[in-house]
Amino acid sequence: MYVTIPELAEYLSMHEAKVKSLVLQGKIRAIHDGEQFLVNKTQFTTHLEQVEKYRLMIQEYLNTPIPEDIDVKDED
Numbered sequence: 001m002y003v004t005i006p007e008l009a010e011y012l013s014m015h016e017a018k019v020k021s022l023v024l025q026g027k028i029r030a031i032h033d034g035e036q037f038l039v040n041k042t043q044f045t046t047h048l049e050q051v052e053k054y055r056l057m058i059q060e061y062l063n064t065p066i067p068e069d070i071d072v073k074d075e076d
Contacts, residue, residue: 002031002038012044 005023009016022028023037030037 001041003041005030005037005039008039008041008044011041 003011005020006016008028009019012019019028020037023030023039028039029043030039032038
């Protein structure tokens with residue numbers, strides 16, 4: 001499914017000018033139909049799902065307590 005730049009900006013909660021700038025820089029792949037740029041919305045849905053999964057994985061890692069090392073000796 002293809003969306004226009006204003007629709008994508010709303011979906012990503014970004015300013016329309018920023019999204020258009022990213023399209024023109026080539027950081028967001030888009031096609032131009034002669035009147036407007038069209039962007040594949042599925043690529044953002046997939047990307048956002050992967051980012052959320054990675055964020056949860058990092059959060060789980062950070063919440064894991066550090067185990068007590070039994071070989072550490074306090075020799076002052």
